[in-house]
Amino acid sequence: MTTTENRPGSTTVTEVIDWSAAPTPSDEAGWLERARAVRRILERDAAARDRAGATPYDEVALLKEAGLVTLLGPVEHGGGGQEWPTAYRVIREVAAGDGSIGQLLGYHLLWFWAARLVGTPEQIEAVEADATRNRWFFGGAVNPRDQDLRIRDDGDEIVYDGRKSFSTGSRVSDVTVLEGVLEGTDTHVFAIVPSAQDGIVFHDDWDNIGQRLTESGSVTITDVRVPWASAAGFVDKVFQPRVYNTLNVPTIQLVFVSFYLGIARGALETGAEYTRTVTRPWLHGGHDRAVDEPYQLDLYGDYQSKLWAAEALADAVAAEGLALHRDAWNVTAQQRGEHEVRVAAVKARATEVALEITGGIFEGLGARATAAGLAFDRFWRNIRTHTLHDPVAYKRREVGARLLRDELPEPTWYS
Template identity: 75%
Template sequence: MSTETHALSTVTPRTPEQWIQRAAEVAAILAVDAVDRDRAGATPYDEVRLLKESGLVTLLGPTEHGGGGQTWPTAYQVIRTVATADGSIGQLLGYHLLWFWAARLVGTKEQIAHVEAEATKNKWFFGGAVNPRDSDVVVADEGSTIVFNGRKSFSTGSKVSDVTVLEGTLLDSGTHVFAIVPSDIEGLTFHDDWDNLGQRLTESGSVSLNHVRVPWEQAAGFVGKTFQPRVYNTLNVPTIQLVFVNFYLGIARGALETALTYTQEKSRSWLHGGYSTAAEEPYVIDLYGDLQAKLWAVEALADAVALEGQRIHENAWEVTAEQRGEHEVRVAAVKARATDVALEVTNRIFEVTGARSTASREGLDRFWRNVRTHTLHDPVAYKRREVGRHLLTGELPEPTWYS
């Protein structure tokens, strides 16, 4: 990763605008060799180090421990900005921020205070072995400890993480258990098997858990071995779905900006069109205008839904099921639109950059590959179904791992 032409400001960000500017500085550094890093597919140790040095990993951390003290609407903008340069690193940052927030989602007040203090002061980078499609991780109660055994197909952030969020079900009751453990804990093995079409630097390979032993007091949200439920426990899904939305939009923005530069500097006008430059071609102008308008529209919706969600985050201990459900419907709507628009932008830019833009050295394909890979996370048709059912019958989505 090159830092020769760009550097981080020495001024510590304080306001949302300054944090978004810090994210833009990180993006500028990542953009320099994004194509080469995507092609190499190496473990992004340097990239995560940059996220730590920039302060972005502690963006949501308490200010009294050196964190940014920012809100989720700012965090989403930061994720989106980083993803304009590198979708993989935008995803890594987004997942990290979600798992950084995991204690607030399911923990007791004492656990929240402890985890956030330690995570902020030590600049922990979070990974998560929490793939809901795999239900084979079981948790045994062995007195003062619980023991995790099983396997997960995906564990984003694996080898670059300092700590990992584990999830499994208690053998006797089937109750879900979350715990945060050091990523080098005995029995936790990350497999170097992430080899997918896109998002190549997310370290999202599989993980095995072989007698990973954790003290009961680290089981998030449990008091005396009994889980203390609240509606806010289920906010992990709409929060992570908005993380998805924002790195999709960042990737799409990066694709459009990269294509625009290519059109202005390299594209040739069509020999039978009668125009001296590609930028004068009416169909080129029309398509850029169409894609920009669609992207602006979904960005605006994403920002509005983020602000709606922030009101729930600020009322975490009192939020109702109805408030949560109405928010999830809005999240589903923006997830569906962001998916469609990001796929359209990253695909159709080739129509206005031309045949030579498909050369590997240009790397324009990485934007589509990244969006196409991650938008398959869960079927967008089911997001539209949530919106349609609510519209027709007033039904609110039941909280699940995907809704």
């Protein structure tokens, strides 16, 4: 990696790896090894970077140079040619090193892929080619809890105006995905626009307890113009609907699952290393090493078992989703609904396991591990912050409704 020059407020990633000297990975094993190399770089100073909370220019440069931003891109344009099950595992690896950067990568890959979910075949080909060749990093201003952006039809163009509370990726993105409603209709329109333009103002007001480097603050959109030809899925100003359009929600929920489980693994493995090397045995326990304490063995055994189970479920659900992605134009409402129920189940389980591990790991560390400089609390803060994105109780309800009443969830922005 060649680090970017230090901009004002930029963090510094000091590891130097010449990624260009190594062959581009051609299979999942190769991409996972590359993701682990990125993780090893990020985790070395993750606590300090979390504390600084600076804009992660260097971290995004690392993702680009390692090739992870084009993981899903076409091989003929220089991309990795991989599919979602691999992408989810790569996100997990990166999130184990730094939860914020895992989230940024996950959101980027979703928006990179969004043309395939919503666009026409011609738009898909054009967007994926340009995004891969230019190594675009995607952000998105599509928070459905806010009032929709307003869109007016101006002949050959549409014009976006409004404000969103969250815009993950903001200043580190090359392009931003916008979504709004066409005036006088209930028609939603997605489009990809350059992030650096006068009509997009990022307010740098993300100041939450966790996921501090995700650049998720608010944004104001003023008179941002897009050709009708770039309105995703529209032909002659008319949307071409298909069931596959609604798979964006199960996909983003599995992205969430991926960085939740990655953060949990980061907490577990970082905690285990601290327990092996620093934690002292209890003076009345009769053991010379902390790793011989029965309660330590029980704690870590319990957490590892729960994490393995959640990861296995996540992998199984990802494989089920891959079958739908591969038959994109023929997905039925029944197939979509059944998949969403399984996604809801793994989202609920990943949330619970990640909160338990990141909060409970302190039992295996000891009081000295609460020192601010170690920042072991960052794992819990990161999980606690993002798992409030949408209530997990509604995920469990979807599963219960399927089991008890044979009901499938209707597609919404969250299900």
